[in-house]
Amino acid sequence: MTDRIQQFLRSRTEDGPCLVLDLEVVRDNYQAFSKALPDTRVFYAVKANPDPQVLELLARLGSCFDTASVVEIQQVLAAGASADRISFGNTIKKERDIARAYALGVRLFAVDCEAEVEKIARAAPGSRVFCRILCDGEGAEWPLSRKFGCAPSLAPRVLEHAHRLGLQAFGLSFHVGSQQRNPLMWDSALRSSSEIFKDLAERGITLQMVNLGGGFPTKYLRDVPAVKAYGEAIFHSLRKHFGNKIPETIIEPGRGMVGNAGVIEAEVVLISKKSEDDSVKWVYLDIGKFNGLAETMDEMIRYPIRTAFDGDACEPCVLAGPTCDSVDVLYEKDPYLLPISLEIGSKVLIEGTGAYTTMYSSVGFNGFPPLKSYVI
Amino acid sequence: MTDRIQQFLRSRTEDGPCLVLDLEVVRDNYQAFSKALPDTRVFYAVKANPDPQVLELLARLGSCFDTASVVEIQQVLAAGASADRISFGNTIKKERDIARAYALGVRLFAVDCEAEVEKIARAAPGSRVFCRILCDGEGAEWPLSRKFGCAPSLAPRVLEHAHRLGLQAFGLSFHVGSQQRNPLMWDSALRSSSEIFKDLAERGITLQMVNLGGGFPTKYLRDVPAVKAYGEAIFHSLRKHFGNKIPETIIEPGRGMVGNAGVIEAEVVLISKKSEDDSVKWVYLDIGKFNGLAETMDEMIRYPIRTAFDGDACEPCVLAGPTCDSVDVLYEKDPYLLPISLEIGSKVLIEGTGAYTTMYSSVGFNGFPPLKSYVI
Structure with a gap:
């Protein structure tokens, strides 16, 4: 609760419930993520709150954007971000929506199966794809279901299929569960990721990117670790599993950015x-x-x-x-x-x-x- | 699935999911309710589907309407029904919304506690109120929570309070649970109701109405009893518990009308x-x-x-x-x-x-x- 919000509410006279959101807090959160993970690009998860003013602020600050649909892509473009800062992060896309995203300039897509790879190869030729893998959500207040991602053992086949169809097999993604209170939970998914990197390298395919997903918590009733603790734990795991060949990384905070x-x-x-x-x-x-x-x-x-x-x-x-x-x-x-x-x-x-x-x-x-x- | 819906969908070219609703089925459902419960007034639960064409059809057929908010009251009035065919059936109302409903002509309100009675006495003086009582939802596919209604033992006090404040203590309501597959489930709530009628009669207050609520099922994968079976079971219970003094009754089908x-x-x-x-x-x-x-x-x-x-x-x-x-x-x-x-x-x-x-x-x-x- 900030002074600015208190002041706004004091002068409000309208009837009915309302949300008041302070952009200064969003700015602070963005800067905390940038500082805690200096080599990681921030892709704000638009679905958390697609308010135009939030998107415009983040676009000005240099953020990238994780989108779930063509409508969200259009919202991000309208906020002033260019298409090369957009990831179409939904693993479930109609082929005609992939084509629309491609026409709007988007070149980065999530997949978790061969059928989705084939749609992208047809509708967005030459694009970069990353494969989402399942990981257990232990430690999350809200563990995710198995809805998104494939077993890590399937990922090499999915990415090899992409490579074969002329797409750029770009990397991997995972999600450690929403409102994840344990900064160490990224470790096992990063170990799986490094194994998939090695497996594909042996097949002549060089992956470049790991999408660390979201899961960064916001403080409700219980205290949560600071973003800094997440940055340190993640960097430690990257070092441990990738040695000197640390890949490009991105994060997708939503709740952690605006909650x-x-x-x-x-x-x-x-x-x-x-x-x-x-x-x-x-x-x-x-x-x-x-x-x-x-x-x-x-x-x-x-x-x-x-x-x-x-x-x-x-x-x-x-x-x-x-x-x-x-x-x-x-x-x-x-x-x-x-x-x-x-x-x-x-x-x-x-x-x-x-x-x-x-x-x-x-x-x-x-x-x-x-x-x-x-x-x- | 009717022929009319099939025909409509065959000619549809737009993208995206859609609902198609056949008004002829709604008409048949309304007539089935009227026939199965000839002495009962039908209050359609607007929240189930407030489409203007559904409301207009039901208004033309003579239906009354159960509403949850001032917006729904306005939708019903816009569909051509007069205010005396409207019940403000939500037990949770802001006093200023009660006043708005009163200004629009509504004179029938649900309550389940003394505080709500007091709001109505101030904002809608002289109106009719019915008290919702809790009943167990056994047999329902979706038993309701304890959110609405008070223990039957509290109802006489609530209605006596209404009487004392110049309102008309009009009756009782209950809800046997959504998608109720057992027509006999109205029986125990009607027994409780008859006891409350007697209790209040001894205090010199004559209740007139029992609102039998909704709960009438629609057919999903499993067969459900016909409306006729509900009508017969309810009439049997009314006879059993009220003898020759059967009160005025109303029902509030939503799912059963449009599902x-x-x-x-x-x-x-x-x-x-x-x-x-x-x-x-x-x-x-x-x-x-x-x-x-x-x-x-x-x-x-x-x-x-x-x-x-x-x-x-x-x-x-x-x-x-x-x-x-x-x-x-x-x-x-x-x-x-x-x-x-x-x-x-x-x-x-x-x-x-x-x-x-x-x-x-x-x-x-x-x-x-x-x-x-x-x-x-």
Whole structure:
């Protein structure tokens, strides 16, 4: 929570929940990444928050961009970055979208199977491809599924196929899991990567790049290691596994770039008890899973919540959103301690909400509008 | 899947997934409800699908409407229904939204606690209120959480409070759980309701209405009982618990009204294996959890999927959406059997998708647009 955000909210008079995002924090985060990993190029994961002002700032600062779709590529170009700073990082692409990206100048694509390589060879001839490999998400608050990436044993075949079809077999990528709290978790994926580099070198193919992915955490309720610790651990592992031949590296921070730059202001709509002897109160906000807080799914992300009554005695509360949807409950398995003095109409501040909030909003489920966003 | 939908899709040339909804099926569903429960007023749950053409058709047919917000109330009024056919059925309302609804002519409100009663007494004086009670969701494919409703033991106090504040203590509501496959499940909630009716009668307050809620299923992969069976079971329970003094009743079908009227056409973007010895294939569609299929959450709803290759030999597939989000996986715990002959670029038809699809779409997560919808 920055002074600038506090000042903005003091003068706000509009109704309804909103996100306020402070660009100065984004700038600080970008510079912290650049400093911690000086030889690594930063590809901001646009999906975390594609607000034009965020993209323009990062474009000015020299960032590159990881995109998931043609629309995101267009947003990045509109923000002033050139196409050579864009990676089409989604492993799942329609061939006609690859062709559109190619027409827009994009020459760097993610793959994780031979079928995707073939699409790129046809629709984006001569481009660079990197193959995503699976790695276990141990240590992540939100381990990823097996959706993206192939087994490391399959990667050489995928990249050799690319090479054979006239593409540049450029490198590898992996993702250690979202909100990864352990800086050492990059190590085993880098060991797998170095083995694939060697395997392909023996086949006459020289890989050049390792995409270290995202996973850099933002601070919610628990402290997280500083970016510096990640930089040191990653550099150590690169040295260990690649020796003097350290490849070109890129990172794709999303949450780590914008998460702590944003604060959501919301309002308490109702406080009630389900029965006289219920041990928890129910606190209903005007924001929930369908207008910004989708990442409370399975209570994975536990946002810090500030109120005007902080310091007063607290009691356990189930926190829920405003829709008529029974799954629109934020914290119930593990109730949230909130001040007893909290009232209907009170404002609450939900911190660490700069990433993965606005874009998860539904188009208007139950008639509630998408989360408003102010970038300052 | 109706002939009209098939014909529409044959002539469609646009790119991207879409929902096609056949109004003739909605009309049939409305008439089936009216016939099965001739003495019950139908309040369509607008949140299931607020498309203007759906609302206009139902308004013409004489339906009433269950709404979750002021926006939905405005949508219903715009469709030509008068305010006396609208229930503000969300138990979580800002006082200023109650005032807006009142100004628009709405006089029927849901409550589940004294605090909500007080808001309504101030902002919508003299209105009718019904108290939602908790009931267990046994037998439902998607049992509801405890988010809405109070313990039946608390309801008399809530309604007496309403009476004392000049509101009309009008009745009770409950919800037996979404996609409720057992028509007998209304029985125990109706028994609780009759007890609350008696309790309040002793306090000199005459309740008049029982809102039987929604929960009426749509056919996905498994057969469900016909609406007629629900009508008979409910009437039997009303007789049993209320004798000759059967109260006014209303139902709030959403899924049961529009679910089977819609079909989504989607495209296979990628088919791959994660390793050579993997026992499942991964099939990626251009639709997923964030642009229409949110109800695959926890694999609760298993939609029927048709392809041009039905009848060919099948194999187990993990089904996933197109975003770079690892939770955007539709069926993995219990893989989906799909034809081996399915190819990248093949179209698939996802049936039973007329309810709870378009409105759950995100505003554009990963740059993918919200689900398009055609009402025919």
